[in-house]
Amino acid sequence: MKLKKRIALGAIASVLALGSFATVRQTNEVFAATTTTNTMKLVHGAYVYNKNGKRLKRFQGSRYKTHLYKGATVKFADKLESIEPNTKQYFLLDDDNYHQTWLPYTKIGKSYYYNIGSGGYINAANVGQINQKPLYTAEATVKVKTPNSFPVGRGKDSMMIKNKQNIKVDRTTLKQEDPSAVPSYRISGTKTGFLAKSVVVIPPRQKLLTFSGYTYVLVNASINTFNNKGEVRENQQPPFEAYRPFGKGDKLPVDELLYIWLPKENKAELFYHLLGDSGMGDIVYVDNSKDNLSYLKADDCKYIGGPFLTPVNTPEQAKADTQLATSTEKSDLQKLIDQENVVKNSESYKEFKHDGYDAALATAKKLVASDTATVMEVKQATFVLKGQQEKELKSPDELSLLDYVTDTKPY
Known part of the structure; x- marks a missing residue:
């Protein structure tokens, strides 16, 4: 009889426990927003804090609402605003892939918090989307896993990367490394410190701008x-x-x-x-x-x-530049042509001899001698020849560094 009573009591306790769990799940579902307007989607579980960054024991009258699950969609209280590019820690990228918008946040200590109303705030680091658009971060910390240390960067950017090292990164890119392009991060504070994504075991939660x-x-x-x-x-x-x-x-x-x-x-x-x-x-x-x-x-x-x-x-x-160019309008182009010997005697030209300069120079000479060259043709030839000349007058080391940085494309 006592055994049957214990079994019955155990069954009742199990039902109550399941009911309690169901209540927790249901409460979070009720709290989560059901629309996509003025909402955030969590990329990681998040606690609810007050305006001072202290975790709340109860939120909106319930202790179950103080923790939100990964994937939850939550209403935010503030309004999105346009900003100057690259002036905020967290932001959204506009459809033109350049201009930016942000949801105002409050910085408490080293963390940033979004206002979700009713006196509640959540850490922006746990948010993955705002209004169904990916959230970007200006900088993130990644963790490396590698069997051996290895070097990255050129010149003053040179450093050794070690196993289990935490590294701050600020951009993603495709870095051309023979024989193929390698998806990489750019290490914060460097111009040439590119870290292959393949060695990163803990990637950023938010997106990074491309480099x-x-x-x-x-x-x-x-x-x-x-x-x-x-x-x-x-x-x-x-x-x-x-x-x-x-x-x-x-x-x-x-x-x-x-x-x-x-x-x-x-x-x-x-x-x-x-x-x-x-x-x-x-x-x-x-x-x-x-x-x-x-x-x-x-x-x-x-x-x-x-x-x-x-x-x-x-x-x-x-429209005005479709007119024929005068000798005065050709003068800047002629000055560049006059630098031919200087360029061809430069160290970089002798070592690399880029065909681009020779082709631009030939076009420039042809236009200066032509009676039918338009102002637009002369302006564009000047633009191209000037760019080629500036490249050739760099030292071999400077040119090598330029080539290394420009061997990158959006990822």
Whole structure:
């Protein structure tokens, strides 16, 4: 009889325990938001704190609401605001991949807290999304696992990475390492400290901005390239009229955004100047763009990383620059041509002899001697030759460092 009584009491206790657990789960589900507006999704379990950063024993009248589970969606109390890029620890990236928005947070000690109303706050480090958009962090700490120590970085950035080491990182990138590109983090405070993601065992909870030495755009369709008159380049003319050098998904480096006047359409359009000596494209494209004067329609691309470009001219200036260039307007280009011997006697030119400089120089000489060169052609030739000259006049060590940093692209 006593045994039966104990079994019965045990069964009742089990039911009560299950009921208590169900109540906890139900309470958290009730607390979690059911809409996607003004909500945060947790990437990690989170406790609820007060405005002083002290854990609450009860929240909204319940002790069960003081802890939220990973994956929970929670309402926030403040409003999203636009900010200057890279001025906050936690932020959202706008659709243009450059401008940023933030949800105001309160910093208490070394941590940041979001207001969820009713006097409650949660640690921003536990949030993965806001309004269904990924949350970014300016910097994160990762943990390394490696059987042997190894070096990273160049020059003053050089350091040894050890097993179980915690390292602060601030960007992600694809670092070109022969024979392939390696997904990597950039170590905070460095320009050349790239850490392969494959050795990281505890990655960041939030996203990091991408890093690339050059500006990159993402091609959204099979596209042509153009000259600075807005005409399709020769490599897409007969017998190659069906040939288009780039396709959807290609990531291309560019270094200038400008308006080009299209006479047939009587309007100006935005174009990106394609970095001609970037090694992109197949042999037909490369053969027709050695002068570094190929352009992509901005509407065919989307900015994805690197220095953010703004137009260097206006539509009105683009139209005016279709006029023939005078000798005065060619003077800056002539000054660069006059530096030919200086460049060709430089240490870097003798050691590496980049074809890009020779091609830009040949184009410049041709335009200066031409009676039909337009102001736009002269300006663009000046831009390209100046860039090539600056590169050649760097020391071999400086050039090697530049190449190392620019061997990166958005990941």
